[in-house]
Amino acid sequence: QVNLLQSGAALVKPGASVKLSCKASGYTFTDYYIHWVKQSHGKSLEWIGYINPNSGYTNYNEKFKSKATLTVDKSTNTAYMELSRLTSEDSATYYCTEGIVYWGQGVMVTVSS
Amino acid sequence: DIVMTQAPLSVSVTPGESASISCRSSKSLLHSNGITYVYWYLQKPGKSPQLLIYRMSNLASGVPDRFSGSGSETDFTLKISRVEAEDVGIYYCGQLLENPFTFGSGTKLEIK
Numbered sequence: 001q002v003n004l005l006q007s008g009a010a011l012v013k014p015g016a017s018v019k020l021s022c023k024a025s026g027y028t029f030t031d032y033y034i035h036w037v038k039q040s041h042g043k044s045l046e047w048i049g050y051i052n053p054n055s056g057y058t059n060y061n062e063k064f065k066s067k068a069t070l071t072v073d074k075s076t077n078t079a080y081m082e083l084s085r086l087t088s089e090d091s092a093t094y095y096c097t098e099g100i101v102y103w104g105q106g107v108m109v110t111v112s113s
Numbered sequence: 114d115i116v117m118t119q120a121p122l123s124v125s126v127t128p129g130e131s132a133s134i135s136c137r138s139s140k141s142l143l144h145s146n147g148i149t150y151v152y153w154y155l156q157k158p159g160k161s162p163q164l165l166i167y168r169m170s171n172l173a174s175g176v177p178d179r180f181s182g183s184g185s186e187t188d189f190t191l192k193i194s195r196v197e198a199e200d201v202g203i204y205y206c207g208q209l210l211e212n213p214f215t216f217g218s219g220t221k222l223e224i225k
Contacts, residue, residue, distance in 0.1 A: 035214075045154075045162065045205060047214040061213035095161055100152065100209060101173070103161040 002026040004096050004104035011110045012086055022079040022096030022104050029077040030054040032099045036070065036081045039106070040092040048094075051079060086111045115140045115208050119217035126196045127225045134191045134220045136206035141186040142169075150210035153182055153191045156219075157202040165204075166191065198224050 007021040022034065036048040049060035051070040058070050067090070069082045079096055091111045096104040116139040126132045136151065143149045153166040164173040166182035169189060179194045193200055201224055207216040 044218045045207070045216040047216070059212060063213065100207070100214070101164050101167070103163065106161050 002098060002102040004098060004102060006094075006096060006104040006107045009108045009110070011112065013113055014087055014111055016086055017082055017084045018086065018109060019080055019082040020094055020096075020107055020109070022081075024077045024079065024098065027098070029072075030074060034070075034072065034079040035097045035100050036068065037095045037097060037100075038064075038092050039095065047100075048081070053079065083109070088112075114213055115142075115211065115215050117206050117208055117215055117217040119204075119206060119220050121220060122218075123221040123223065125223045125225050126193075128197060129195055132193045132196055132200075132222060134193075134204050134206075134222075136184075136189045136191070136217050138187045138189070138208055140210075142189075142208050142210050143186040144210060149184070149186065150208055151182075151184065151189050152207045152209055153180075154205045154207065154216075155200075155202050156205065157199075160202075162205065193222075196222075196224070200224075 003025045005023045010018050012018045030053045033050040035050040038046040048064045048068050051058045053072045071080045093106045093108045095106045118137045120135045142151050149169040151169045154162040156162045165180050170182045181192045183190050203219040203221050205216050205219050
């Protein structure tokens with residue numbers, strides 16, 4: 001069965017960067033886009049963008065273009081999202097999702113000094 | 114951006130009864146290929162969202178047939194027949210027609 005295993009919670013300082021991982025299993029990694037979604041505490045879902053694991057092509061929500069960078073490592077079936085210049089507004093739970101069908105367990109990022 | 118507006122904000126349902134959640138999009142979600150790109154998700158407390166309905170009316174794998182989706186180009190409904198205790202959580206509609214994909218603000222379902 002499809003499984004997306006995300007890295008553990010992160011506590012990072014303002015201005016720093018963080019790189020989140022999402023290891024896929026149970027399907028052919030290069031067959032489906034990996035999307036990333038942000039959920040601030042108690043709020044709805046915000047789509048960040050997706051990456052085509054086969055080609056590396058990315059498509060971003062304009063809002064997150066200067067905030068998030070999506071990459072993949074096909075050799076390990078792992079997708080990554082790097083968030084840069086972090087502020088308190090970036091504190092949230094981030095999900096990776098295969099085609100916005102199957103979802104990872106989410107990773108909480110807390111930005112605090 | 115396409116705005117997805119859900120109603121009601123919350124709904125309280127007696128087990129065994131039905132519930133309906135509405136979602137309206139600010140733009141038609143009907144693609145020229147005939148597919149309507151509205152999706153429904155349930156986020157149970159403390160869990161990740163799970164897909165219930167895709168492309169307006171198609172039941173996702175493993176989802177009970179008590180759930181059904183319907184609608185037009187801009188108005189959509191998720192119906193839950195014979196509500197059970199395990200159905201509690203927040204229901205979101207989302208559009209996957211165009212960038213940026215957007216979601217409604219959610220409808221919280223509680224059990225009476």
